[in-house]
Amino acid sequence: MSLDSPLAAGSGPEVPPSSTVQAAPPGVIALSLAFAKMSLAGFGGVLPFARRAIVDEHRWMTADEFNETFALCHFLPGPNIVNLSFVFGARFRGFIGGLAAFAGLVGPPMILxxxxxxxxxxxxxxxxxxxALSGISGAAIGLLVATVFRMLMPLLKRRDLSALLLMVAVFVAIGPARLPLQMVLLVAAPVSLAIVFLKRRVLP
Known part of the structure; x- marks a missing residue:
């Protein structure tokens, strides 16, 4: 056995960083309770708390998987975080899991x-x-900006230039240019799919 091998050095098998280790899939009750906790904590919006719970706390998804799932939910009609709850629950526990996550998300806040x-x-x-309500609105904006920055980090780490350029183009189109959201999505979705397809053909 080589002295350079991990076993010879006494270090054992290499363990990936905690940020890349995924936990076991959640059960139906765990899904409902987790999304109930997110919704009750989510002053100013649930998205920052949902990302922190799913990616950082429970490690049910990686940062990239969360971004991809949220992107899918963003293209669907309806509230993004509601779509995310159902898609996320259904991914792990099927239709019942989707209902459990959805009920946990909307049930407690509806009563409150x-x-x-x-x-x-x-x-x-x-x-x-x-x-007091005016002060809370400022905190809500800060939470949203912080979440957007954290969701951007995987793209920056991968140095995915095409994804970053597409992101900037969509921001300019919807923000400064004030183009209709539906028109921008109808263009951006096929373009993003085409980019992924070409990448896989050129770099299998």
């Missing part, structure tokens, strides 16, 4: 918001409350 709506109807004009 119904109670808050009644309270807001009676006390919504209080100046202190309105100032």
């Amino acid at each position: 918001v119904s109670v808050l709506a009644v309270l807001y109807m009676h006390y919504g004009e209080i100046p202190a409350l309105r100032r």
